[in-house]
Ligand SMILES: Nc1ncnc2c1ncn2[C@@H]1O[C@H](COP(=O)(O)OP(=O)(O)OP(=O)(O)O)[C@@H](O)[C@H]1O
């Protein structure tokens with residue numbers, strides 16, 4: 001992309017100067033930022049096409065935590081970020097990639113590699129931009145692999161073959177990372193609505209006061225901030241599938257609003273009195289125990305009955321070891337392609353180790369473990385050592401009697417290790433809110449990003 005704007009984010013003035021000279025001589029427009037605040041402000045204001053982000057900010061830290069925190073804040077902007085890491089800090093690079101960075105280069109950089117990476121990321125993001133907007137609406141044929149070797153997954157496969165083409169509402173249950181979202185996509189693709197959109201609504205992520213506007217849409221002027229007409233998710237999903245993710249997080253106060261449209265099939269756009277008809281097929285998912293929520297009066301029984309015409313429970317990975325080899329192969333080929341490593345295979349010993357692990361984070365955890373191993377691999381075989389599973393395991397799985405606080409601290413440490421320090425995912429594993437986890441991390445002085 002000619003004329004692309006690149007933000008150079010590094011606190012070292014000499015490095016900024018050197019990069020500025022190199023990149024402007026290639027025709028790029030350059031913006032510079034020297035600290036976290038400037039990076040966030042410049043990225044929001046100037047909307048650069050790419051950010052080159054140094055990972056070690058304040059001169060006294062080398063852990064890269066500040067860089068990771070900045071990376072997290074840049075994510076919503078959807079700008080490709082190339083990380084600059086000190087030579088040898090591959091672990092940090094991996095954490096960065098898992099948090100959404102596009103690529104990394106090691107300092108001191110090789111000019112050609114750096115320029116190539118920039119070119120590549122800019123062209124990827126242009127294609128992505130062109131596709132954006134179409135993507136969700138058109139729901140293109142999805143090529144994501146679906147592993148179902150184990151008897152329990154085979155049973156699910158048979159079941160969805162029968163129920164996908166119907167309009168029955170489906171509730172998918174399962175622990176974090178077991179594949180609930182992927183299964184929802186698969187059901188949509190096997191349904192008669194496959195050419196219409198699959199629209200996802202994450203019930204945990206919608207602010208309470210925007211719920212109706214998100215779901216039903218609003219007309220310009222319907223409330224103070226309604227500056228434009230907005231199409232709601234029900235309308236977007238018309239003739240297609242609506243996927244309510246994390247349905248267990250829907251606040252009780254909002255449940256009647258959802259119930260009404262599910263009961264009558266009708267809703268009104270905010271600011272309009274005209275009644276609309278919703279032609280959608282509903283799939284919902286949660287890792288919560290909805291029956292228990294009902295008995296605690298945190299979830300309405302009548303709403304549950306609208307959602308759970310058919311229930312599919314995806315078993316945790318530790319209960320379907322037959323899937324592990326195929327899943328591992330699938331992730332190895334995915335990440336080998338991503339990182340340009342070819343003909344990689346997994347050693348028998350490493351595969352055994354995968355089968356012995358407990359997988360509290362299920363398939364998502366397996367995917368992270370394999371991604372890291374692919375990056376760490378130096379030959380064409382992934383060894384047991386490169387899985388780095390022992391670290392995650394050294395906190396005993398057995399329950400021992402000990403002060404409750406100590407047990408709490410250990411569980412939190414384990415969740416942080418298993419998720420590679422990703423607070424959002426660790427909070428999911430512990431089934432507490434992100435803020436609750438932050439408070440505990442502070443309380444126990446457990447190291448974490450931001
Ligand atoms: N059967 C499968 N075959 C191949 N890949 C899978 C399978 N199930 C899940 N995955 C992969 O595992 C990862 C986690 O899956 P997914 O996001 O669907 O889980 P989830 O249950 O929705 O998690 P969460 O509870 O956090 O929402 C994704 O990368 C997904 O592509």
Ligand SMILES: [Mg+2]
Nearest residue numbers: 180181182245
């Ligand atoms: Mg999900």
